[in-house]
Amino acid sequence: MTKTLNINGKDETVDAAPGTPLLWVLRDHLKMTGTKFGCGIAQCGACTVHVDGAPTRSCITAHDSLEGVKVTTIEGVTGSAADAIREVWVKNDVPQCGYCQSGQIMAATALLAENSNPSDEDIDAAMSGNICRCATYMSIRRAIKEAAG
């Protein structure tokens, strides 16, 4: 059953089994591998994308529920919050292995877009769903505060 999804501003036609999570449609069907698999059960945040701007776990979001909405992935996220986050991420060398960082950047971008001056508590609350096994947590916290200026 083909569906048309709007991803990063582009209409993409996908032919995946009903109920297939967006994560696997992105990675295996559309070969957009920036969005990562970490747990498959909404526990780690590695698969975070934006659906109409809201951070969403693509591993538990059926792709066929997303017709008519705008999906944004790490490959396509733009705007002042995303630019600010990317800039401080690079300037401070926030990532280590980088595997969780697509999700971290998507979560941090959504946080900053909502709250231009987050406190440590706001950051902890918004980012605690994103596991980083390299434990870049200290750098993430510092960088988000810097991006908020």
Next chain:
Amino acid sequence: MFLHDIGIIPGGAKRSPPTSDKTAITNLSRRGFVVGSSLFVVSVTLVGCSSYEEPKIDPDAIDLPEAGPSPLTEVKGGDATPALWIAIEEDGAVKITCHRSEMGQQVWTAMAQIVADELEAEWDKVEIVQAEGHERYGDQNTDGSRSVRYNFHRLRIAGAAMKQMLTEAAAVYWKMEPSECSAAQGLVSNSKNSDTLSYGNLAKLAARLQVPQEADVTVKDPKDWRYINKEIPSLTIPRITRGEGTFGIDVDRPGMVYAVVARPPQLFGKTGAVRDASALAIPGVLQTVKLPDAKPPALFQPLGGVAIVATDTWAAIQGRNVLEVDWIDGPNASYDSGTFAEQMKQTARRSGTVRRKRGNVASDLANAAQTIEAEYYAPHLSQSPMEPPAATAEWDGEKLECWACVQDPQATRQTLSDLLKIDKENITVHATWLGGAFGRKSKPDFVVEAALIAKEVGKPVKVTWTREDEVRHGYYHSVSAQRLEAGLDTDGKCTSYLHRTVFPPIASTFVPGMDVPTDGEMGLGATDVPFAMPNLQVESGNAKGHVRIGWLRSVSNIYHAFAVQSFAAEMAHAAGKDQKDYLLELIGDARTIDPNAEGATYPNYDASLEEYPIETERLTNVVNRVSSMAKWGRKMPSGHGLGIAVHRSFLSYIATIVEVAVTPEGALTIPGVWLAVDSGTVINPRHARAQMEGGTIYGLSNALFGEITAKNGAVVQDNFPSWRVLRMGEAPKAFEVEIVKSNSAPAGVGEPATPPAAPALTNAIFNATGHRIRTLPIIGASGSRLTLPTEATAQVEE
């Protein structure tokens, strides 16, 4: 992203000019090259001069004697032949080969810093080429925190030799003496005129010159380093922020299919009857493939089971959910980690095998004014890199090509050759980026799975491990039970120390029935204990492995440092002394320690004790530094406590202080962590600091929450709720790192921050609450707070 764009190129100036005014090049970007139809010239602008056009060198027009073989094939660390490591393109791009695996430790950047510094390459011309697995590169096993240590010398030689050859090529072209020419920042200039030649222009001519002898290669004085020991930004991170870069799980091949594997729940369980009709009925599922049963010893072989092959990963997972398999119990079906823990504790109460001995512990203990004893237990752990194991294999009937997130592409290639009976020459292994590894990806079992399935289905296959697979079917950090005893004199001074450690060795994964802790593991924090008391004995007790035991970031150092550094604080408490002062007293005077002189067989991380001695002064120094950073001894608010631990591992010296805050209800937070590290020469202080934070928090995560248990031979935990790891909200609120300035030989940074984390934390909890934790984890998967005995709660309330 160029360095000067973000203002942190070392030296401050944008692409700082080389040696003198007449060669002060201010702009040589790749766009600056002008390609003419017949004559290729390079246009550069000289400060205060008119445009200078660099003549294009035709290397074939120059007569040169035939060069002999490279004399640099066997320098310390291996082959330093420049051509093996460096390729300079005509456009000036400097391609540096990195033979180690990038897993977030920033080894790409570190290797490039070393080579590019000695080569005098412009940083923004540097690109990394990831080496495939091949013996020509020497050791590629990216574990043991030794990429820099093993390669620092030879990569400096390779870079410096290449710079010399480029300089000599310019001298040949200009018909000058090499001593009249000098190289800096991608250009060779000379002392006679203002002409310059760029590396890209010289490269082909330089390649025809004789590679110099090591004795004739001059490396820089450290004071002239441009990149080494500087905070050079990562070469990978800009790409990461755009979702680019290929991890093992991201590999794509034309016509590729996707697989997951249903594995027997126990190690060496077997696959019985398989009913796959429902699996095959799932849309997208193509076929199932029965894999060979695993036989002891485990080695790097896959665990057997049944692969489900599909058109996408999700379909394969759905197929596996409905696949029916009759698993047949194997020899580990009765393994229960709780029962086994009791057995190990019993073993630790009996005399063991002496592994190091000084004086006479038994008689001193019998006569001591005061004796104390304590038992510690630490569970199995899973490495759980954020990217689970994943591998892609392609078989064309003769050649096998694999792409995978492996720490050791050579071992992967060898294992594939052994298990699939394919000539090694017909196997190519590409190491991708690794989404974390922590020791898990030094075992290439998952690549063998991909290869076996690819051979069966005749298409490229990607095998993805789900998180459940990774947690249930790992190579686990070993469980351990330890017992320590000490005798103190009337002043509270320790006069005797006994440490007995019991754990299934990693060797049990490789040698059938092996249950004796190895010298290597004993040397990770047990036999290398740096204490000065007159009577000391380290013993081991045997334990069998029932799951695959493997390396996990800092390995046996984790449980040994936990026990030894907790016990040091317990001794201090018994003596009525301050933890830090007592720790310094235990370490004693400045001296070097040779465990071998006291009956140990101590590998010292494969380094000689001459080059990397155990220096107590460096331990003392980091203890003192971290104490002043954390203001040790300051008055703490009620419920707060500082705890300290110091440990030498991977040839680095690290002292850590953790501050905890514990509420009367037992809720625990970590207001601060302070860490002082002496790792000798550090290639990139910023990236070393990241490893200090990451390694510490990895250790805190394990200590607070981490526990893998087994019932009926099968691992109980499966994903992040039951295998709990530390999250942002639980991370320390502040973290300060100090790197000791040192010109000593480089030591490890990836692992050594992990061992002192747990005991610093439990020592802090003791100082906050009076409650001594001897069993890990502290909180566990489902807890939200410490369980405090009533006396401890009372102390917190005071």
